[in-house]
Amino acid sequence: MDAAQATRIVEWVTGAGLAGMAETELMRGFCSRLVEAGLPVARANMGIDTLHPVLEGRIFRWVHDAEFEPISEYGRLVEGTQAEERWRRSPYFHLYQEDQEILRRRIGPDHPCDFAILDDLHREGQTDYVALMQRFSAQGAIGEMDCIFSSWTTAVPQGFSDGEIETLRRLVPSLALAMKCSSLTRIAETLVETYLGRDAGRRVLNGRIARGVTDRIQAVLWFSDLHGFTHIADTSAPDEIIPFLNDYSEAIISSIHEAGGDVLKLIGDGTLAIFKTKDQSLACRQALAAEEAMRRRIKELNRDRGARGLPTTEAYLGLHVGEVFYGNIGSRERLDFTVVGPAVNETSRIAALCHSVERSVLVSSAFQAAAQDEDRRAFVSVGRYALRGVKRPQELFTLESALED
Template sequence: MKTAEIDRLVDWLVRGGLQGLPEADLLRHFCEKCNAAGLPVSRALTFIDTLHPVHEGTIFRWRNDEVEEEAAADYGRTNEGEAAESWQRSPFFHLLQTGGEELRRRIGFGEPADFKIIQEMKDLGHTDYLIFIHRIGGEAMIGEMDGVYSAWSTRAPEGFSDGDVAALRRLVPALGLAIKSAALARVSGTLVEVYLGRDAGRRVLEGRIQRGVAERIEAALWFSDLRSYTAITETAPPAEIIPLLNDYADAAITSIHEAGGDVLKLIGDGTLALFRGDDRGEACQRALKAEAKLRARVAALNERRQGEERPVTSVYVGLHVGEVFYGNVGSLQRLDFTVVGPAVNETSRIASMCRSVDRPVLISSTFAGCLPPGQRAQLVSVGRFALRGVGRAQELFTLDPETL
């Protein structure tokens, strides 16, 4: 591979990284360009750890033998079980343990295939195998993102030439930097979505982070919390509390998302969410759809947890609709992207009344009035109540038990 071709490919990698090309596309185009320039890559993979509540990282693959294979796949934790054993037998782990950055095996020319993956490559007719670790140092590390790992092999009868290896040593760090750039963008998206919610996270990434800037919107509002949560925490083993919260939060959040809502805040065992639509009626129907999905999920969840002899509960839901301010609230050092306004406080008060009237869901008269006649007919009044902190008493409704 000529120096000019290497320079052109480095330039392409820099521009691809700046343009935000996805990692799998970067790897695919890179390998195709290498082959076009005479560097005979037959198969390649690269992976990078990430910062994610479930996945440890993502692996990207390319091959030229027309065998179908996922171009990108997330992988789980490698610190326990079979995954840990497999990782500890890999050449990458060997390099980490020895402090090395490069390992080569000319497996078509008598050198040992001393790792399982290298033996597999030899069995598939590969003649040369080369791996790199390009470490990420110091404050540039985020979460488990400590390096960009890659492997390169060829079926060429003569293997990689000295020039091929020199070219890869020059090119792969640039590829690694472009992949790191794309990975960091994904990490940013994951973090803001996980901690702020989908819509709020998108708005923050779009640059809407100015303190005090809020949008006045109409929305259906949801506040839910767990029945008898305090009593459960006082009687259940401490190790059961977080799994319980996770199980019921997952049921609520998944139901809200599936119905087109956005979760804005988790407050202990409570969940604050909003639903938007072309009009109030559509937003309220989405919120009711989420409540029905939640009810079904909690029933299945309780059946499973009872079978495991673990504590069970149910979810109280308060629903309201109104005008709120949606945006950044807080200090110069700490902002929260959330909703504020009297309607939010009223929703919380409505949810808290579920305990007093022993109903799983309570709906404001304003919310009920926005529903089409067929859905309004499924509601029954539970009476008029003076809600704490709300200036006027209002009639509350619940779902007719005969329709559930």
């Protein structure tokens, strides 16, 4: 590879990174250009940690002239597991521990095999292996993401030449930088959607971050909480409380998301969510579908937790329809992207009444009126009730299915 070819590859990967190209396309384009320029790469891996509630990172793969899965994801390493043991025996771990930039191993019976991966590569016909690490400065690290690992192999009998290895050392940092940019975009999306909610997160990433900028919208409002949580928290072992909340939050939030809703806030054991579509009756249908899925999940969860001797509970749910302000609310230093307005307060008051009227779900007359005819037939009136902070008593309804609980 001559200097002009190397320059063109750097220019391409720089432009692709600035354009926001996905990691898989970056990897494919970079490796293909290496081969076209005469560098005999047969396969390549690039791994980078991330910030994600479940995943620890991703590995992007490229194999010359082969169809394969270009991405694999790995969870958090737990000490004492096989995954953690494999990591400690890997060339990447060696680079990280020794703070080295490069590790090279010739592959074959005439060469030492001090890493298990070399045996696998030998069986695949590879002859040379190079691992590289691009470490970030402390200011450039994001959580556990403080470096990028990559490995490069060839199947030509003589292996890589010294000049080809030097070319890799000069060119791979440009790919690593583009991959880091793409990964940071993914991390930003994950973080805002995880902590703000999917719709609110997308709005923030699209620039809706000015203080006081809100939209006036009509939405179906969901507020749920867990029955007897205070008693459970007081009587359970401290290390059981967070797993307890996580189990029931997973059941509730998954049900809301699958039905098309957006979770805006977790308030202790409470969940505030909205369903908003142009067709309000459809939003009501989505909320009812989420309620049904939540009950099913909690029933299965209670069966599992009960069999293990763990505390169980049920969810109380209030549903309402109303106008709210949706957007950035707070101080200059701390903003929240959420909904506010009298309708939000009414929804929480309705949910709070569930315990008093001994019903697991209560819906407002506004929700009942907005629902589709087919759905309205499933509602049963429980009478008129005064809601704290609301001027007039209103009729509340429950679901026929909830009467069986």
